[in-house]
């Protein structure tokens with residue numbers, strides 16, 4: 459599947475629109491249309507249901523070290539600035555970027571690659587902001603243009619090694635920027651904080667500066683004590699939260715994959731330090747299985763354990779759940795979710811102050827006078843286990859998912875084309891979204907075969923009966939074949955058609971989106987039949 463086909467379908471059928479499109483759009487921001495909003499809600503609801511509301515704290519789930527509890531939170535997007543100072547986001551949440559003085563474009567330093575090439579006595583680095591085969595093609599094309607070569611003179615280019623990252627290049631004066639015509643137009647890399655800054659209060663001074671949260675996680679850490687004090691949860695337990703996060707990404711790209719406003723679905727799971735490795739493995743495997751259960755195919759989904767050098771300074775283990783999005787080069791995967799063992803870093807940071815690693819230890823970072831660089835809350839965030847009479851700072855396992863990325867992966871996976879007879883019985887290309895029934899925005903469509911003979915009246919009665927139970931769609935316009943195709947294209951699993959036989963025996967046709975099989979049931983059985991099939 460080409461990504462352009464999915465993007466076009468999303469716009470055509472009202473899944474996703476560019477934000478503020480009539481004004482030319484705003485890069486990195488997206489609006490979910492009438493069908494998109496339902497799809498994303500279904501993703502979020504599946505997550506909340508499976509992780510929180512349906513969790514049975516009385517039983518040990520398969521693979522878990524013990525039974526555990528789950529509760530939810532919904533925290534504010536803007537929080538006290540000290541939260542971000544102690545979490546490390548204020549000092550460390552940076553990307554390096556390079557600007558092009560010629561094209562005025564900005565690139566993420568670690569995402570620009572390129573190749574060294576020799577020609578006409580010069581050696582230059584031809585940069586591209588696209589990797590893989592496309593990057594190879596682009597650099598070839600750019601080098602030909604730069605050296606003023608025709609197609610037949612391509613041999614004059616002597617390539618010196620494969621595509622490598624710009625981060626490996628020291629001599630920027632020899633770099634031909636991704637969109638530049640002259641050499642040396644890229645600036646040295648500069649740090650760029652990804653948090654959106656705004657002002658809370660009327661005075662508007664620097665002391666009123668606040669940030670839109672770049673992750674939902676911190677709300678759960680700073681409420682750890684509130685949750686323990688206000689509920690009867692005991693360790694091990696998890697707090698779940700989903701909601702908007704904001705990052706001023708330098709290069710938002712690949713549809714909603716990297717946006718500046720997006721939704722996260724995060725769990726902070728608090729456990730005894732001694733059992734934390736087992737909990738880490740449990741959550742890593744369970745979260746992977748969640749995507750499989752909703753239809754992501756195993757050959758495009760992978761669980762990748764981070765190498766030691768990839769781990770954050772506080773993490774004893776991290777794994778990414780990744781999907782082979784179609785906009786990536788062959789063999790590349792994009793992150794859907796990170797599952798991290800965070801030790802006691804977060805609770806200690808919010809208690810003692812911002813931590814840094816010193817040898818094997820995490821210690822409070824100090825300034826030139828020896829005072830904490832960022833003071834913590836001073837609140838005791840330890841946990842007292844009244845059964846073992848032990849006090850400790852719990853360890854945290856954090857499965858952190860993106861609702862928009864998951865929605866995009868489900869859409870990519872669902873996009874299918876096959877051949878089926880059109881309304882005239884001729885074979886024709888059919889586009890259908892093979893969405894899991896739990897995720898499908900519309901669960902069933904109801905059609906009268908023709909707009910006469912009392913068929914619309916019966917179809918409307920069926921629609922009326924189904925409507926309070928599930929999202930259904932009524933359509934009586936145009937040829938029935940075309941109506942089927944419109945529903946296939948938005949992933950509706952079943953279509954119910956009232957036809958002339960309905961007038962005789964009260965039965966209707968049910969058609970399956972994926973197999974195209976049709977069967978008859980009595981019109982009064984539609985609700986029970988659909989419920990059973992949707993739950994299967």
Ligand code: GAP
Pocket residue numbers: 672673674675705707714715716717718719720721722724793794795796856858859860861862863864
């Ligand atoms: N609390 C940990 C945390 O936020 P992260 O890997 O930065 O970790 C977690 O983000 C998830 O949030 C990612 O796996 C991804 O699904 C989603 N995400 C992060 N940045 C995003 C962006 N710019 N656009 C869309 N989703 C994003």
